[in-house]
Amino acid sequence: MITTYHRPQTLTETLTLLTNLNVRPLGGGTLLSRPQADSVEVVDLQSLGLDFINKKGNDLELGATVTLQQFLESELCPEALKTAIKLEAPINIRNSATVAGTLVSCDGRSPFGTALLALDAKLEFKSINKLELANMEVESREPKHDVNIIGIGEFLPMRSDHLKRKLITSIIIPLNTKFTFEFVSRTPADKPIICAALNQWNSGRTRLALGGYGTSPILAMDGTESEGVEAAAKNAYHEASDEWASAEYRMDVSAVLAKRCIESIS
């Protein structure tokens, strides 16, 4: 249950509140405001102006509080990524859920997380350390924010470690690449049992991510070319059994999806 609610108007105020480990950022609140036994103190991000979508050279910069629906409706959103976003959640949730909140809370079935892993998205984090806060009070000046950029491949498996006292402020994805997304699900609107996202850079670098299983999407391949992508997909899922599908099924189908991805960008 949310017991304390803050709605700061500035990033400095927000980061100062987050120096307290009991305070958690509130994005769209679709997860945080669900009934839970623990008491939660939240800092609402909606007044910080982090809902921007900017093209910066060959990159797209998404503010942390951009909602999934806002991104889906943006003309800057790559077409194949739109498919992944639609599968992530129904429209009512997409209208509230933010891109950062989704990456923090997604599991291995997340099409959006899988897509951003293939795109090698970079996450920008900001924080203020306690020493800087103390100095700022003594010197009566604005504190400096610490800025870190972490690749999503590093972030996803160790989310809680990266998030201590930190705020995701933006997410950066490349635009000048060939990106494709394939999936198999029980019905066309269900979360996939298996999905494959593949991104190829002009240099030939090819990155394949798989979703549909486990606690986090997985990186099956990041190579200098597309050679071996089907074998990589098959290998990545050799233990991926659960109530939805056996590992054998996932191994076979992920190889087929990887092949389709390559064909669709050729």
Ligand SMILES: Cc1cc2nc3c(=O)[nH]c(=O)nc-3n(C[C@H](O)[C@H](O)[C@H](O)COP(=O)(O)OP(=O)(O)OC[C@H]3O[C@@H](n4cnc5c(N)ncnc54)[C@H](O)[C@@H]3O)c2cc1C
């Ligand atoms: C009916 C319903 C069904 C759902 N089904 C699923 C499901 O099947 N699978 C699933 O994975 N989720 C599910 N969810 C959860 C939820 O919809 C998604 O995880 C959602 O994308 C979370 O985004 P949010 O912005 O609402 O996050 P919030 O609820 O605001 O926050 C989620 C987490 O992210 C953190 N966070 C948010 N923004 C930031 C930031 N900028 N920096 C650092 N940390 C941040 C929060 O502190 C919190 O820990 C469901 C929710 C509802 C209401």
